[in-house]
Amino acid sequence: MTGIAYSICRWIVALILLQYGFAKLFGAQFTVLDSELDKPMGEVSGFWLTWYYFGYSPFFGTLFALLQIGLGLALAFPRTALLGAAGAAPLLAGISVVNLSYQIAVDALVVSLIGAGCATYVLWKHRRELAAVFWHDHAPAAAPARRRWARVVLVALVAALPASCSYYVANYNNRLPTPLDGVWDVTSGAFQPPGLPGPAERVYFEHNRAYQIVVRNGQTWQTHHFEVDPAASTIAIWETWLSKGEQLLSGRYVLTGDRLVITTGSTSWELRKVSR
The missing domain is CATH 2.40.128 (Lipocalin)
Incomplete structure (x- = not known):
């Protein structure tokens, strides 16, 4: 897999992930100010809520950092670039959603979006390998109509069961409104x-x-x-x-x-x- 754009994107994502990972290991991320810890939770900004949540567990922070460093190193080598990009694209997309939803700094959002876009480009260049893994070359023989309908009904039931349980928990177990709420x-x-x-x-x-x-x-x-x-x-x-x-x-x-x-x-x- 060759190409200047491919190589540039691969190294951009690698550098972003390595920066993210080492920042967590060395305490440049997920650290909270004492003044923020003294505020009632309802007055804390989305940024500090996110920082506190992800930094609450040192084990989680370290594991997350090692994952990012591992994916960054995988992208640095052509033979493992696909593996690194497959992990980096959804990871950076998720970080972008968090940055946007919780009003993290604009520059952080820009960096994560650039990383997600570059990782997606790397995946696109490997689209044939991905298609070979996730899609069959030959379509299977069509199942009888009765079997297809049975499968549809089964999927609907599988989806309906957790949906109905969650609705019950939210509206009849977790909540029972009173005039005093x-x-x-x-x-x-x-x-x-x-x-x-x-x-x-x-x-x-x-x-x-x-x-x-x-x-x-x-x-x-x-x-x-x-x-x-x-x-x-x-x-x-x-x-x-x-x-x-x-x-x-x-x-x-x-x-x-x-x-x-x-x-x-x-x-x-x-x-x-x-x-x-």
């Missing part, structure tokens, strides 16, 4: 479950986790189980999410706009919804 600041009253260092200052009725309530005091969070009956305006909170355990609170609630009042016996607990 959202983030609330405690404005008066006190609710202090065992183990919480002080009365709850902020309460999270989780929309994306059915029956889950999280209470916070300072930098301490506790997760509990809650249930409400909107028709009767009643609420109950238990110690352990899903399995319940000891009941911590039982009472009634009044919801007026962004104001929530929970009454238990002779005491009341007032909260105000936080705008997000």
Whole structure:
């Protein structure tokens, strides 16, 4: 496989991957500023969220770096260029999607797009070898119509099963919306479950986790189980999410706009919804 453009593209991708790989090994990538670590997750930019996520596991970072270095070295040799390009093209395309989706630096996006384009060109020059691997030279004899329809039905069932399970989990297991879903600041009253260092200052009725309530005091969070009956305006909170355990609170609630009042016996607990 010869050609100036081919050689240039091969070496561009090799250099990009080697740069990526050694940058991770030597700590030039996937490192997070202390000031970013002190910010609430909802205030962190997509760039630092991505950096923190990929850098959380040193094992993953090292493995990813070695993969990039290995693919770069494969591209440096003509005999293994196809292998390197086959791994580099989807890898760099994925990095480009991450760079674009999470608003990573523009220059990083340009570099990854150039690398993905060059790797794709190298693959194009090897298209005959790829076709020989992934496509048969001779079309197989046509299967009977009944067998073809049976295959279509089987594929549809295989796709429908995980799709329906995922839909159920998302809409009936993970989510069971209640009128109280959202983030609330405690404005008066006190609710202090065992183990919480002080009365709850902020309460999270989780929309994306059915029956889950999280209470916070300072930098301490506790997760509990809650249930409400909107028709009767009643609420109950238990110690352990899903399995319940000891009941911590039982009472009634009044919801007026962004104001929530929970009454238990002779005491009341007032909260105000936080705008997000």
